[in-house]
Amino acid sequence: MSDRWQEMAVFVRVAESGSLSRAAREMELSQPSISRIINSLETRLGITLLLRTTRSVSLTDAGTVYLDRARNLLAEMEEAEQAARGVDSLHGVIRLAMPVVYGTRAVIPALATFMGRNPDLRVEIIITDARQNLIVDGVDVAIRLGVGQLDDSTFGARKLAVVERxxxxxxxxxxxxxxxxxxxxxxxxxxxxxxxxxxxxxxxxxxxxxxxxxxxxxxxxxxxxxxxxxxxxxxxxxxxxxxxxxxxxxxxxxxxxxxxxxxxxPAEVWAVFPAGPKPSAKVRAIVDHLAMSLGEKT
Known part of the structure; x- marks a missing residue:
């Protein structure tokens, strides 16, 4: 059964990053190992989940259905493990994208207490004013500023703060x-x-x-x-x-x-995450923390 959880986790990371090599780096596995795990999963299921090219991968219709279910199962497993640990510390990696000025002057300073409470969590920060493709770039949470409605309606989102202009x-x-x-x-x-x-x-x-x-x-x-x-x-x-x-x-x-x-x-500050209405425990935790920390400053 543990092999199935690994297959599922690898598949989700490949699908979200859009790249076998990027998923390999993030999961600290070799690219051949990633390919072998995906092949094993598809052979066991008897269906094709990913269409591969030399530069990228994309989901088949079956892969899209499997991704949605796999995300939910992995989130539930993470919650179970977190509960068993006593929820005193989060584990793993979270990739956080943010705009340059607001990110460096507001978001990063707000991370100090969060990371102090969670020493086993590694945060990878992407700082850019360019709009990230959360799936292709493997982003767990993106901080976005805007006026009016967000255009990522298919993702989960939470308003963190309101900023004067x-x-x-x-x-x-x-x-x-x-x-x-x-x-x-x-x-x-x-x-x-x-x-x-x-x-x-x-x-x-x-x-x-x-x-x-x-x-x-x-x-x-x-x-x-x-x-x-x-x-x-x-x-x-x-x-x-x-x-x-x-x-x-x-x-x-x-x-x-x-x-x-x-x-x-005013500009609204949003956290956007591709996991939909049921994000992982670490995504919920960092978004809750930022909502409290950044909201206090508005």
Whole structure:
């Protein structure tokens, strides 16, 4: 029976990572061993679960059905083992993806107490502002910021925090182009936009329950929160930022906050996980911890 659990665990990791070699590295097995285990599983079941190419693997219809059931069984086994240990410490590896600025300044500091309580848990962190494919990249939990609905509706998700947004610019830019005092004046300014969830050319403001939407002219787009701050510091335009993106620059006066009487819809911080409504104990634990730690700061 233990061989069947190993087959199931290997299959799930291969399916979620989309790569035999990546699964081998993560599970500390050789690639031939991974291939042999998958072949043994498919032979025993008498069906093909994975379609293999030289570069990647993909699920067959039968593999998709098996993956869903296998995830649930492995999660239940992990819960049983955790209960037997007394749930004082989590075990194994968890892969956590996060955006650059929010991840390094908010999420990573929040991990200190969590990892201190769970010395047998190894956390692998992926830091990038690019949107991760959770299945292909083998990500257990992704931290995402956005305004409005997430586009990963098939995954499990939990809102962790709400983050203020503001309008900022460098004094040098304002000296050349003037300082807007109403949202409507932004239409005649150069603006900086971060691609992705914030990548909208229509900025929405609220004052005294009155909503104003302004279509801005974006001369510069970037896929990075750090890039937004750098572009604003260089005097390339007016930008939307969160306090974490610009706190040092605002304190030093290298950036100034604009349109303070007006409010922008806040950014929501979400944890997204591919395990669906029943994630593993370690995923639930880290998401619970981050919800408590990050939520306290909003």
């Amino acid at each position: 503001m309008v900022v610019a460098a004094p040098e830019y304002l000296l050349k182009h003037g300082t807007p005092t109403t949202p409507g004046e932004l239409a005649s300014h150069d603006c900086i936009i971060q691609q992705g969830a914030f990548g909208r050319e229509s900025w929405r403001f609220v004052r005294n329950k009155t909503v104003t939407s302004v279509r801005v002219s974006a001369r510069l787009w970037t896929n990075s929160g750090a890039g937004v701050t750098a572009a604003a510091l260089a005097g390339l335009g007016i930008a939307l930022a969160t306090p974490l993106m610009a706190e040092d620059e605002l304190r030093s006066g290298r950036l100034v906050r604009l349109l303070e009487p007006y409010q922008l819809p």
